[in-house]
Amino acid sequence: MKALVKVIILCILYLSNSTVSANEDIEKLLSDFNQKNDLSQKTIDQNKGHLLLYTRDTLERMHAKTLKDVLKTIPILPYTENRYGLTDPLSPGGITPYSSNLIRLYIDDVEITQGWMGSGLIQYGDINIDFVDHIELYAIPPSFETSIEPAYMTIFIYSKVPERDSGGNLSLIQASRGSNTQTIGYGDKVNGESFMINLSHTKENRENVPNGTDRPLSRDFDRTQIFAYVKNENQMFHLQLIHKKSDTLAGLSYDATPLLSKMDNINMHLDYTLKFSEHWKAQFAYDYLKTDLWQEDNIPLLVAGGLFNNTLNTVTKNSTYSAGLTYKNVLGKHHVAMGTKGRVKSLDSLYVQKVGSFPSVFNKESILSVFMQDQYELSENELITLGLKYSYVTRNATYEDDNLFQLRLGYLYANDTWSYKTYLFRNMFTIDPFSRYFSLTPEQEIKPQTTVGFTQELAYHSKNNEIRLMTFLLKEKNNLLDVNRIDDTKSFVSVLNDDYTLDTNNKVTVQFAYVHYFDISNIGDVNGYNAYMMLSNAYDEVSIYNGLVWNYDSYASTNHFDWTSSISWDMSEDLTFTLKGENLLNKAQTYNIFRINPLDGTFMTPLTLSSFDQRVSIEMEYRF
Amino acid sequence: MKKLLLILLLYYSHLYALDTKSTLNIYHELFTSLLGNKKIIVYTKDKELRHVFESSNKIVLCDSIKEATIILISSISGLAPIDEELLNGALHPIVFATDYRLLKSSNSIIGAFYWKKGRSQILFIKHRLDKYKIHLPPKYKAFMVDEL
Numbered sequence: 107m108k109a110l111v112k113v114i115i116l117c118i119l120y121l122s123n124s125t126v127s128a129n130e131d132i133e134k135l136l137s138d139f140n141q142k143n144d145l146s147q148k149t150i151d152q153n154k155g156h157l158l159l160y161t162r163d164t165l166e167r168m169h170a171k172t173l174k175d176v177l178k179t180i181p182i183l184p185y186t187e188n189r190y191g192l193t194d195p196l197s198p199g200g201i202t203p204y205s206s207n208l209i210r211l212y213i214d215d216v217e218i219t220q221g222w223m224g225s226g227l228i229q230y231g232d233i234n235i236d237f238v239d240h241i242e243l244y245a246i247p248p249s250f251e252t253s254i255e256p257a258y259m260t261i262f263i264y265s266k267v268p269e270r271d272s273g274g275n276l277s278l279i280q281a282s283r284g285s286n287t288q289t290i291g292y293g294d295k296v297n298g299e300s301f302m303i304n305l306s307h308t309k310e311n312r313e314n315v316p317n318g319t320d321r322p323l324s325r326d327f328d329r330t331q332i333f334a335y336v337k338n339e340n341q342m343f344h345l346q347l348i349h350k351k352s353d354t355l356a357g358l359s360y361d362a363t364p365l366l367s368k369m370d371n372i373n374m375h376l377d378y379t380l381k382f383s384e385h386w387k388a389q390f391a392y393d394y395l396k397t398d399l400w401q402e403d404n405i406p407l408l409v410a411g412g413l414f415n416n417t418l419n420t421v422t423k424n425s426t427y428s429a430g431l432t433y434k435n436v437l438g439k440h441h442v443a444m445g446t447k448g449r450v451k452s453l454d455s456l457y458v459q460k461v462g463s464f465p466s467v468f469n470k471e472s473i474l475s476v477f478m479q480d481q482y483e484l485s486e487n488e489l490i491t492l493g494l495k496y497s498y499v500t501r502n503a504t505y506e507d508d509n510l511f512q513l514r515l516g517y518l519y520a521n522d523t524w525s526y527k528t529y530l531f532r533n534m535f536t537i538d539p540f541s542r543y544f545s546l547t548p549e550q551e552i553k554p555q556t557t558v559g560f561t562q563e564l565a566y567h568s569k570n571n572e573i574r575l576m577t578f579l580l581k582e583k584n585n586l587l588d589v590n591r592i593d594d595t596k597s598f599v600s601v602l603n604d605d606y607t608l609d610t611n612n613k614v615t616v617q618f619a620y621v622h623y624f625d626i627s628n629i630g631d632v633n634g635y636n637a638y639m640m641l642s643n644a645y646d647e648v649s650i651y652n653g654l655v656w657n658y659d660s661y662a663s664t665n666h667f668d669w670t671s672s673i674s675w676d677m678s679e680d681l682t683f684t685l686k687g688e689n690l691l692n693k694a695q696t697y698n699i700f701r702i703n704p705l706d707g708t709f710m711t712p713l714t715l716s717s718f719d720q721r722v723s724i725e726m727e728y729r730f
Numbered sequence: 731m732k733k734l735l736l737i738l739l740l741y742y743s744h745l746y747a748l749d750t751k752s753t754l755n756i757y758h759e760l761f762t763s764l765l766g767n768k769k770i771i772v773y774t775k776d777k778e779l780r781h782v783f784e785s786s787n788k789i790v791l792c793d794s795i796k797e798a799t800i801i802l803i804s805s806i807s808g809l810a811p812i813d814e815e816l817l818n819g820a821l822h823p824i825v826f827a828t829d830y831r832l833l834k835s836s837n838s839i840i841g842a843f844y845w846k847k848g849r850s851q852i853l854f855i856k857h858r859l860d861k862y863k864i865h866l867p868p869k870y871k872a873f874m875v876d877e878l
Contacts, residue, residue, distance in 0.1 A: 132852070132869055135756045139850050142749035162848025239848070270845040273831050295805070610849070679830060679846070679853070679878065 137610045146240045149215075149264055152518060152527065153481060153491055154252065155244035156563050156576050158603075162239045162270075167613065167642040167651055169672040169686055171279070171287070171725075173241075173263075174232040178668065178695075178718065179638045179655055181601045181619030182245055182578075183209065183259060185231070187717040189362075189699050190369065191312075191325030191355040193231020196587060199698045199712065204228050205587060207538045210257040214265055214335070214344060216377040217254060219393050221426025221451035222471070224538030226393070227261070229348060229373050236277060236289045237304035237333040239266045245578065246561050247514060247533045250477035250495045251432055251443040256512060256533045258557075265335065268293040268300045274730040281723035283311035303334040313719040315355065319363050323713075327352035340382070346375040354399075358407040358418065360702045362713050366402035366417075371395065385435050393426040405704040409544075419459035425452050441481040449473045451539055467503040471539045474498050479514075491516040499536055508554050510534040528562045537586050556583040570608070576601040596624040611644035633660040647676040657695045668694035668718055684725040694718035753782045758789060760843060760852070761800055763866055764824055773798035775808050776828065798823045803832055803839065812838065824862060834878050840864070 141147075146161050160168075160176055170176050174193070177185035188194035188205070196205040207224040210217060218226030235241075242262040247253070253260065272294050279287040286309050293302035308329045314322035329350040336343050350371045357367030377391035401407055401418040409418060432445035453469035477495040484490055493514035500507045516529040535555045542552055558581045565574040578599040585595045601619040608614065621634040637656040643649065655668040672686035698712035757779075761770045770789045774780060779802060783789045792798050795812060801823050803809050809832060812825065825839045833842040833853065840862060841854035852873040854866065859874075866874070 132759070132873070135752075135759055136850055136852070139749075139752040139756045140848075142752040143850070144848070147749075166847040166849075270848075272829055296807075 133610050137607075140610065144240070145264060145267065145270065146242065149240075149262070150242060151249065151252075153489075153516065154242075154249045154260070154262075155246040155529070156527075156561060156578075158243040158245070160241040160243075162266075164615075165235070165238065165240065167649070168640070168653060168670075169651055169674065169684055170235060172232050173230065173235055173261075174717075175670075176235070176241055177231065177261075179617075179640075179653065180243060181603075181617055181636050181638065182599060182621075184636065184655075184657070184695070185717060186695075186697050187325075187355075189356050191327075191352060192228050194228060197697070198587060199700050202541060203544070204538060204541065207541075208256075208258040208535055208586075210253065210255065210260045212252070212260060212262045213333075213346070213375075214342065215252060215262070216344065216379065216389060216391055217428065218346070218375055219255075219426050219428070219449075219451075220373075220395050220424070220538075221393055221449075222424040222453045222538070223395060223397070223422075223540040226375075229350070229371060229395070233348070234287065234289060234306040234308060234329075234331060235263070236275070236291060236306060237265050237302065239264050239270070245576070246529055246559060247512070247531055249443075249491075250475075250479050250493045250512070250514070251434070251445065254428055254430065254447045254449050254475065255473065255497075256510070256535050265333070266291075266293060266302060268295040268302065271302075276728045276730070277725060279723050279725045282719070282721045283313075285310045285312075285721070285723075299336060299338050301334075301336045303332070305332050306330070315713060315715045317356075317362050317713060321363070321365070323355045323362065323364075323367075323715075324353035325355045340380065342377075342379040344375065344377045346373075348373040354401075356699050356701075356713070358401045358409060359403045360405060360408055360704045361710060362699055362701045364401060364403050366400055368400045370398040385433055387432045387434075389428075389430045389432075391426075391428040393428075395422075395424050397422045408702075417459075420464075421455070421457040423454040423456075425454055426450065427452075439483040441483075443477075443479045445477060447473075447475045447477070453539070453543075466543070468501060468505050468539070468543050470502045472500045487520050489516075489518040491518065497534075501539070505542065506551055508534075508536055510536070510554060523567055525565045525567070526563065529559070531557075531559050531561075533557045533559075535586060552586070553584045555586045557581070570606060572603075572605045574601075574603045576603075598622040598624075611649075613640070613642045615640040629661060631660075635659070649674045649676075655695070664696075666693055666695040667691050680729045682725075682727040684723075684727070686723045686725070688721040688723075689716070689718045690720070692720045748778055748782050750782050750785055753779075754786050754789070756843065756850075757783075758786070760826070760841075761789065763870065764826070764840075764864055765799055768799050771797060771799045772802055773800070773823070774802035774804065776802065776804040779804070779828070795823070801825045802828065804828045806832065806835070809836055809839075824864070 144161050146159055150157060158180055168175065174185050183195040185193065186195045186197060188197035194204055194206045195209060198205065204224045206227055209225055209227050211226045211230050218230055220226055220228060244260045247256055274292040277289040287306065289306040291304035310327050312325045314324055316322045327350055329348065332347040334345045352369050354367045354369045356362035357364050374394040379387065379389045381387045399420045403416055406415050407418055426449060428449045430445060430447035432443060434443045451471045453466055456464040456466050458464050475495055475497040477493065479493040481489050481491045495512040497510040499510065512533050514529060514531045516527060518527040519525060537552050559578060561578045563574060563576045565572065580597050582595045599621045603617045606614045617638040619636040623632045625631060635658045639654045641652045651672045653670045657666040669690045670688050671690060672684055674682055674684040676682050694716045696714050696716045698714055700712050701710040703710050771792050772783055772789055773792050773795045780791060783791050795801055801812055803825060827833050827839045827842040828844055830842055830844045833839050837858065840858040843850065843852050854870065854874045855878065856874050856876050859866065
């Protein structure tokens, strides 16, 4: 293995030094053009928070095919799955169905949500990103003009545009264990109307997880997804459909030995945006989710009250209606945004096999918000920003309503080489209705979490280099991930990021993060470390990517390494072949699934598994 | 310094708007290399590019393809009438494209400056350059192919 690493380093150094040539001045012009005209330069809003950017160029260099490929490299809340094999970075490994309601996902500035069942990240966390141009991740609560519900982290995905990606694209991937993906997309602009449609199918045979029985846990899935849009300068319409049939790992089995554990999700998203003047924008969205769940064990399942004994087969349907009206204007030195946003989450039906329609008294949660935000130009290179938001959350049946007050105060400075920003905020979050309804003590009032945070970011920019240091200090009251805790939780996060571009063909990214959690329940203080290093080189028709993610925490005291490597060959302008290896060292970050002994109710040794399979794939990509 | 504030503030900006300076720099370099000492008179229907070229004092825009020294094509629909006139021998300007598909679909186009996987690309077809008796400087060697 050491010899292999040496060979790779030598190849990288050779490629790094071999591309300086006589066409340097053209390369410089191209590099400058690429940087200034990257689509992300048009969508980044520095006031949304602390940014982690994955440009189209970066995504292509990484050969990222799914959102999971991207999220595993982020320093704060990196990609993790839960007991059901679903994306859930905040999951503590327990039975809570979804814990990541505080991470929100947007596509082309419209939120994708599961409504009654929480954040859209759960369904979209590992989607095929062939339709994506670039991804922006913002830490800390987003600016109020974009969000309907509060968040810790927001993931903004922006789709490809025909101005840059006209025509068609076909991709065929064959991977380990018989996994395969087929993707076809087409986009164009006709008479000022842009359209794109992208269809993909993935059959993923994942690594099984031994559980001490002759039925190891499975998390295979079969997914078909459609992404489509039509837009012009003033209007935008999106349609997204996902049908995912998956094996759900341990599911509702107490001791993680299910006889049957499957889920079938159909998710539809529609949205329409209208900019009806220079200042006014209206947005409407509809999300629908139908979930069929099959669970069986030889002992009673992990369901509130043990109502359903050894088997459970449910069909859940829920709909979410979102709308917003935003006004933006520049009044002297004030950049003002204000508006109102609303959302209704409805549990349409819950059908239980052998029981019938389940009497769901709590089946509606509504949110109505008003917000005001002002960005005031203190000087030519300084801004202060103030945002206020009030949300009223109503729930039917006997569930109490919530009043949420949010405040966001920021200062931003930028000159040609340095920038600095800092925020002081107070945010309030509520738990998703699904978790509220199915909590083990349904009558218990789960109070909103209040988070107070202070964040800073210092950045240095030069032509080839961008270095950033971010620090976050957070204090939470009524932490939703630890509802029984009485006192506050505190954490400190710092991230150092360096993007160095040697030339258009060679790029290095180094990122280091440190997290300190103060007094986690029953554990005490925990330190977490994370690093990501990316080396990307291109020479003529060949491009090579090497990415290494390192994780360590003081609780588990184990180092984890996830090495991804790929080599692409552009056989022609239209045809590319790629060989990619993931988790090559088979030492990627792991997580635990808690197990309970059904006989005496005691905790068993947890199952330790990784969200990242060791995987080799080969891809053929054809553009037409 | 106002530019720095624009970086910080997003105000319903046009998503696909081109950066004027870097766009002008690259097109000026390309057109100068193609035309030599000839005046750069560009005919294009692309609204974005017209907007960018309007701010140049080296590139002149025209409304008639007969006045142009460079025709810049951005869409299939813009290609058909020009192809026809070139075939009739009525036109002699250099035709350049902003889309690889256009370069592939018409022999009248000598080269293209386009996006591929998030990076801009320059590509010239040697035998099409020869037809126009254009000899590009050696620095363009890496951007030339014999045929597609």
